[in-house]
Amino acid sequence: MTSTKPSAPVEATPAESAPAAALHVGTSDPRTLITRNLRQSGIYIAFVVIVALFAFLTDGVLLSPGNITNIVLQYSYILVLAIGMVILIIAGHIDLSVGSIVALTGGVSAVLVIQHGQPWWIGVVAAVAVGTAVGAWHGFWVAYVGMPAFIVTLAGMLLFRGLTLQVLDNVSLSPFPAEYQKVASGFLNGLIGGQGYDAFTLLVAALAVAGYAVSVFRTRLARIRYEQPVESFPLFVARVLVVAAVVMYFGWQLAHARGLPIVLIVLAVLVIVYGLMTKNTVLGRQVYAIGGNLSAAMLSGVKVRKVNFWIFVNMGFLAGVAGVIYSSRSNGAQPAAGNMFELDAIAAAFIGGAAVAGGVGTVVGAMVGGLIMAVMSNGMQLMGIDQSTQSVVKGLVLLLAVAFDIYNKRRAGAAR
Structure with missing residues (x-):
């Protein structure tokens, strides 16, 4: 009688097994994942809670089509500044001069x-060029002279506010031509019709949802391929559906107002570009490395001075873009423009999950942090709350966000 050995099981390659794993099982307990990513998860939960709270307190006015459009138009320049600010904070720096740069540009x-x-586009190009040059000025002092960014940009805040007064000769200038005003106040609508709504806006929202779903699914497959923990598939699907519902509701409200704001397209392009840059490029990884451990980054061959220089140039460029948007929105230029904008941008980054010591933060998180500030400000204005109380509330929210960051670090250190 002959005996046969049982055949060894054939192991699936990561590429073959990943889709099956992604569709059927999660690689970690959901509670563990939520605890590990509390900073990232908590900000989205907080955003939903704040929106729901102010929607209730304003009897639904907060989520009306016209008001949602106003939130986008009124706070778009702060969100643009927050993109550049969170990159600086990740690298361990800060910029206190962005409000003055907005005014100067x-x-x-x-x-x-x-x-x-001059033609309106000459003004746009000049503003962005001036902002970029200011960023290079700051980058030189920080990266190559070795001065702290806090001191350099504090000096810049005073210097460029003074230059603004000289450029404008202490007077306000207005109005801009209609083409310039459309940068921040124009809309794309009626391109493909719609009965009582703008179908083009809904199409763009649907494409955004599809792009998001594909992106997060590919990220999930990659994490499984490298044996990193992911949430269970039902929880993953639920997360995608929640995001899709929020985006489509937002698009539906815009479609029933005035259509798709041009400035929202500009902001979306910036978020996509900088989100990909920070996550998928060498420069992005180097920024995180510098903020996470400067000595290790230098030993790894990261050209710290070059990276620091260019992230300040980038901050100046985005401040120039924000200057164009703000002057277009206000239909003029004022010597006092941009006052306290730097604090709003910094608050957006920290509330969105950036760490005080650097090395942590995301562009999307900064956007959510900025939207939290925008919803709170808009909601309190609709409720008739005075400006002083609004400042108190914003200050407390920022303080709690930083305290939460410190608490997480201490808990992580104790766990080790």
């Missing part, structure tokens, strides 16, 4: 377009 644009009659 808007003033330069106004002088060229309003006083000297």
Whole structure:
């Protein structure tokens, strides 16, 4: 009688097994994942709770089509600044001068377009160029001279506010031509019709949902392939459906108002580009490395000075973009424009999960942090709450966000 050995099981390759694992099992307990990613998960939960609270307190006015459009238009420049600010904070820096740069770039644009009659696009190009040059100025002192960013940008806040007063000769300039105003106040609608709504806006929202779903599914497969923990598939599907519902509701409300704001397209492009840059490029990984452990980054061959220089140049570029948006929105340039914008941008980054010591933070998190500030400000305005109380509430929210970051670090250190 012959005996046969049982055949050894054939192991599936990671590429073959990943889809099956993604569809049927999770690789970690959901509670463990939520605890591990409390910073990232908590900010989205907080955003939903704050939106629901102010929607209730304002009898639904907060979520009306017209008001949602107003939130996008009124706070878009803060969100643009928050993109650059969170990158600086990840690298362990900060910029206190962005409000002054917004005022200066808007003033330069106004002088060229309003006083000297140049085409509107000349003003846009000049504003962005001036902002980029200011960023290079800051980057030189921080990266190559070795001065702390806090001191350099504090000096810049005073310097460029003074230059704004000189450029505008202490007077306000207005109005901009209609083409310039459309940068922040224009809409794309009626391109593909719709009965009582703008179908193009809904199409863009649906494409955004599809893109998000594909992106997160690919990320999930990659994490499984490298044996990293992911949530169970039902929880993953639920998360995607919640995001899809929020985006489609947002698109539906915009479609029933004035259509898709042009500034929202600009902001979406910036978020996508910088989100990919921070996650999928060498420069992005180097920024995190510098903020996480400067000595290790230098020993690993990261050109710290070069990276620091370019992230300040980038901050200046985005401040120039924000200057164009703000001057377009306000239809003019004022010497006092941009006052306290730097604090709003910093608050958005920290509330969105950036760490005080650097090395932690995301562009999407900064956007959510900025939207939390925007919803709170808009909701309190709708409720008729005075400006002083609004400042108190914003300050407390920022304080709690930083305290939460410190608490998480201490708990992580104790766990080790």
